[in-house]
Amino acid sequence: MRQYSLAQIERITGIRASVAAYWIREFPSLGDSVTETDNGQLLSMSGIEQLLRLRLLLVEQQFTLSGARRQLEREAGSSPNEEDSRQKLFKLRDELVNLRDILEETPDEATDQSQ
Numbered sequence: 001m002r003q004y005s006l007a008q009i010e011r012i013t014g015i016r017a018s019v020a021a022y023w024i025r026e027f028p029s030l031g032d033s034v035t036e037t038d039n040g041q042l043l044s045m046s047g048i049e050q051l052l053r054l055r056l057l058l059v060e061q062q063f064t065l066s067g068a069r070r071q072l073e074r075e076a077g078s079s080p081n082e083e084d085s086r087q088k089l090f091k092l093r094d095e096l097v098n099l100r101d102i103l104e105e106t107p108d109e110a111t112d113q114s115q
Contacts, residue, residue, distance in 0.1 A: 003035055003042035015051055023054050026065055029072060 006017035013020075024030045024041060033047030043051070057068040 001044055003044055004048060005042055006040060009043060009048055009051065013048060013052060013055070015055055020051055023051060023058075027054065027069065027072070029076070 004012065006020050009015060009020055010017045015023075020043075021041065024034055024043075027050075030043075030047055030050050033044040033050065035042045035044075053072070054068060057063040057071055058065070063071060
């Protein structure tokens with residue numbers, strides 16, 4: 001797995017090395033993609049992607065640091081919850097279809113009995 005120095009990241013992304021170092025300290029989730037060396041910090045490609053996501057939130061969308069943290073936490077937790085919600089919706093839909101079928105059968109039986 002290729003890793004990049006903060007100077008390389010600055011050239012690649014345009015995010016100043018000092019800003020990247022600050023964000024790495026402020027956002028523990030970046031820690032998984034950081035390797036400490038004698039020459040400084042190295043980031044993996046996933047770390048660079050996270051820095052770009054942070055730049056989007058902090059610079060372009062003007063989130064505060066705490067707002068960006070909350071947003072990243074929501075995004076990190078959204079995948080399993082989305083899948084769980086999706087499964088619940090499919091189950092609910094199936095139950096509603098069954099209920100509709102039962103209700104559609106009931107009036108016919110009542111009509112047949114009254115004739």
